Amino acid sequence: MSEQLVEPPAVWDDRHSRSGVGLLASRIGTFCIVELQKLRHDRSELVTRAIQPILWLVIFGTTFSQIRAIPTGGIPYLDFLAPGVIAQSALFIAIFYGIQIIWERDAGVLTKLLVTPTPRAALVAGKAFAAGVRSVAQAAIVVVVAAVMGVAMTWNPVRLIGVVVVVMLGAVFFSCLSLSIAGVALKRDRLMGIGQAITMPLFFASNALYPIALMPGWLQVISHVNPLTYEVSALRALLLGTPTSYWVDFAVLAGSAVAGIVCAAALIGRLAR
Amino acid sequence: MSSAIDIRGLGYRFGTHRAVDDLTLAVEAGECFGLLGPNGAGKTTTIRLLNTLLPLQTGEVEVFGRSVRTQAMVVRRSLGYVPQQLSIEGALTGRENVEWFARLFDVPRRERRARVDEVLEMVDLRGDESRLASTYSGGMVRRLELAQALVNRPALLVLDEPTVGLDPVARDSVWLRVAQMQRDHGMTVLLTTHYMEEADALCDRVALMHRGALRALGSPDELKAAAGEGASLEDVFRHHTGEALGDHDVDGEKGGLRGVRATRRTARRLG
Secondary structure, three states: OOOOOOOOOOOOOOOOOOOHHHHHHHHHHHHHHHHHHHHHHOOHHHHHHHHHHHHHHHHHHHHHHHHOOOOOOOOOHHHHHHHHHHHHHHHHHHHOHHHHHHHHHHHOHHHHHHOOOOOHHHHHHHHHHHHHHHHHHHHHHHHHHHHHOOOOOOOOHHHHHHHHHHHHHHHHHHHHHHHHHHHHHOOHHHHHHHHHHHHHHHHHOOOOOOOHHHOOHHHHHHHHOOHHHHHHHHHHHHHHOOOOOHHHHHHHHHHHHHHHHHHHHHHHHHHHO | OOEEEEEEEEEEEEOOEEEEEEEEEEEEOOOEEEEEOOOOOOHHHHHHHHOOOOOOOEEEEEEOOEEOOOOHHHHHHOEEEEOOOOOOOOOOEHHHHHHHHHHHOOOOHHHHHHHHHHHHHHOOOHHHOOOEHHHOOHHHHHHHHHHHHHOOOOOEEEEEOOOOOOOHHHHHHHHHHHHHHHHHHOOEEEEEOOOHHHHHHHOOEEEEEEOOEEEEEEOHHHHHHHHOOOOOHHHHHHHHHOOOOOOOOOOOOOOOHHHHHHHHHHHHHHO
């Protein structure tokens, strides 16, 4: 094939190689761009995935508003519910993100990604923030629907940026949970089963549908260790002005996100074996 | 000329099965080297150890003098890799697929556009770069994968059965471009293939593996001459691997159920 060999190219030209935070930011940016490009080419998933949260608002929300069975501290139940449904729609997107990584494993894409100069943690973080991009796009649809239904939300841009950050952090944690499960389950069918088994308990064991004070004691304990609770609290405070401790909410969400990335990074290599 | 790949005493086990058994070989810089063998021979495991996908158990592997055990990130920067499966993102355009990998390999922003143009031109996809990759034919997908693998100007291009499932015209088109790249840029190419005539035509040297071990090493002409007058590389293959072609069922190797499924899936997607 090569009759006259020439000198090999400069192999170790590291002038443009990144490391540390620069590399992490670069990879997160790259995966977010790819996710946005996918969304630009096909928005149908956003529309179909919007159906369920809209049903929660339109059917569950309006019905329970009529019943007035759930004490919400003086705000209409639909308003109380809307941030919970935003968090839920982001949760549903993120919790099944592991299926995508298994598909990528089967298709050889993951193998190729793992051979790029991308540390596992940066790869996982990139994927997790990409899930965040999709979740934010989904949340935007729910916010608009809720506004159309008369939910009295803030339009303060700073608070809306806060909403984006909260949804992003929540999606990072739950997508990392999903990636971690994918690293253990290894098969799509198993992951589907586990995903379905944990999604609704996560949702019901949070303050998305009702205040924690209404729960039985054991469920209150679970709800206090459930990151979804802190995501909903922060969203409710940002959108409706209800009281919360932002420090606690953001600390729990950021801590969970970091722990999720570390855990998923340790397990994702199993998918390549 | 120094070794591009230096493998010494490489061994790897999946449970009790020895997938690679004390493999020692060197690939010279600038050569096209073929790793041949039946299903389950250990070719893919060797490649996965070389490209850092699997952790080394025993032995050492160096790529251009850098250990894959201790300098994995540095080694990855020098690699271009095309796996056997069709590994493009169908929801992105051809150009976006290549840009994605340009970013992952830290191709500087000011050079990125020109570099992407260059590799798309090289694989003859400029006219189709704006189409979603899901609409590409099998041959176009393979050429797009080559473009992805070449965008970082790798010193070592690793191709794991890149022409499986392709029709002869598409296969020729892929190999033509690989040969052109190698000739123009002095790149080292490591490939696995089941097509002996391809290995014969393309490779400067080949290694024949069977049951994880090296059975023969040399240029196709040397191996054919050693096998007797008029022998083909396929005869050499049969001589060294016997009748036990593809009788392994091993996880992690192409001979395993998962590997066979992946091969069939690839063939199905190629139509």
